[in-house]
Amino acid sequence: MKVGGKHYRTIYPVGDGGGVEVIDQTRLPHEFALVQLHSLDDAVRAIADMVVRGAPLIGATGAYGMALGLLSDATTPALEEARRRLVATRPTAVNLRWAVDEVVATVAPLPVAERAAAAFACAAELCDEDVASCAAIGEYGKQILAELARKNPGRRINVLTHCNAGWLATVDYGTALAPIYKAHDAGIPVHVWVDETRPRNQGASLTAWELGQHGVPHTVIADNAGGHLMQHGQVDACIVGSDRTTAAGDVGNKIGTYLKALAAHDCSVPFYAALTGPTIDWTITDGLAQIPIEERSADEVRWVRGRTALGEVVAVNVLPEHSAAANPGFDVTPARLVTGIITERGVCPATAAGLRRLYPEM
Numbered sequence: 055m056k057v058g059g060k061h062y063r064t065i066y067p068v069g070d071g072g073g074v075e076v077i078d079q080t081r082l083p084h085e086f087a088l089v090q091l092h093s094l095d096d097a098v099r100a101i102a103d104m105v106v107r108g109a110p111l112i113g114a115t116g117a118y119g120m121a122l123g124l125l126s127d128a129t130t131p132a133l134e135e136a137r138r139r140l141v142a143t144r145p146t147a148v149n150l151r152w153a154v155d156e157v158v159a160t161v162a163p164l165p166v167a168e169r170a171a172a173a174f175a176c177a178a179e180l181c182d183e184d185v186a187s188c189a190a191i192g193e194y195g196k197q198i199l200a201e202l203a204r205k206n207p208g209r210r211i212n213v214l215t216h217c218n219a220g221w222l223a224t225v226d227y228g229t230a231l232a233p234i235y236k237a238h239d240a241g242i243p244v245h246v247w248v249d250e251t252r253p254r255n256q257g258a259s260l261t262a263w264e265l266g267q268h269g270v271p272h273t274v275i276a277d278n279a280g281g282h283l284m285q286h287g288q289v290d291a292c293i294v295g296s297d298r299t300t301a302a303g304d305v306g307n308k309i310g311t312y313l314k315a316l317a318a319h320d321c322s323v324p325f326y327a328a329l330t331g332p333t334i335d336w337t338i339t340d341g342l343a344q345i346p347i348e349e350r351s352a353d354e355v356r357w358v359r360g361r362t363a364l365g366e367v368v369a370v371n372v373l374p375e376h377s378a379a380a381n382p383g384f385d386v387t388p389a390r391l392v393t394g395i396i397t398e399r400g401v402c403p404a405t406a407a408g409l410r411r412l413y414p415e416m
């Protein structure tokens with residue numbers, strides 16, 4: 055992805071291997087700022103405070119977090135403690151556990167003195183894999199949008215997306231947005247309905263920002279508008295990301311995704327989840343019962359951040375002083391509401407058999 059004409063990944067090593075640089079996503083869209091992480095503590099904080107977020111990027115940061123931790127202590131107890139602390143930061147996105155475990159499996163058999171370097175190499179490899187996977191998702195998803203364009207000549211194709219499953223949520227390209235970028239670049243007229251995605255507004259702040267950087271036509275809508283647009287034929291497809299998808303195709307994603315899927319089902323609008331292999335949790339089959347849902351601070355519901363007319367970025371309280379607030383961060387869309395899963399290996403039905411056909415080794 056390009057920002058102001060310059061290509062960026064969302065995470066990359068800096069300073070002779072002693073740190074990594076990331077985009078501070080808490081400051082977008084008002085400010086594009088890079089921050090460096092130099093320790094396990096930095097990585098834990100960056101994930102927990104959502105400086106970085108989005109399942110694949112959380113995984114990448116977790117992998118580099120392990121490497122940064124091993125720089126100061128590469129003994130086996132320290133390795134286990136780093137794993138425990140990182141995995142505890144965000145419970146829903148399974149990419150985190152997967153990436154951290156990949157690093158552990160790579161370095162644990164090595165002598166202590168070789169572990170940090172091996173962890174950095176492993177993290178870099180996982181990042182490259184994520185980029186390649188997201189690019190492949192883009193190609194497969196583009197075919198779906200091309201087919202919709204072929205069936206609807208002379209008009210734009212309207213895609214609704216929820217939260218941010220774009221470049222900012224991955225190392226590059228995105229999952230749900232990769233097909234949109236590839237279609238746009240190929241000249242397919244695509245327009246995106248961007249759910250604002252309360253309470254943290256990842257759609258309004260992040261998805262709208264990155265689509266704008268790439269020049270993709272888009273319109274931000276209130277979270278409640280999607281059903282109405284679908285009833286009136288203004289949505290050709292929904293594409294969302296996922297933080298954890300079960301082996302049977304239930305899709306865990308940002309809170310509110312389920313409501314979009316219900317509306318899409320009622321209106322016969324195809325509903326796709328785009329995700330890379332590491333988002334599939336092969337150990338579970340019942341999303342409602344088994345996907346852990348992160349409960350985040352009620353302050354995220356209470357306080358909304360934005361820029362005043364005078365240009366100052368402030369947070370304002372939108373609740374009565376004594377009202378309670380609750381903030382479940384994710385929900386589960388049952389597989390029966392998902393038209394298809396777009397992966398780096400192709401598109402499959404949201405079923406155990408469909409996923410197994412694409413990932414026979416699992």
Ligand code: MRU
Pocket residue numbers: 107108109110147216217218219220223224228229230256294295296297307308383
């Ligand atoms: O809480 P967040 O911002 O980390 O949630 C992100 C999402 O729900 C994304 O849709 C999901 O991680 C897919 S990212 C490619």
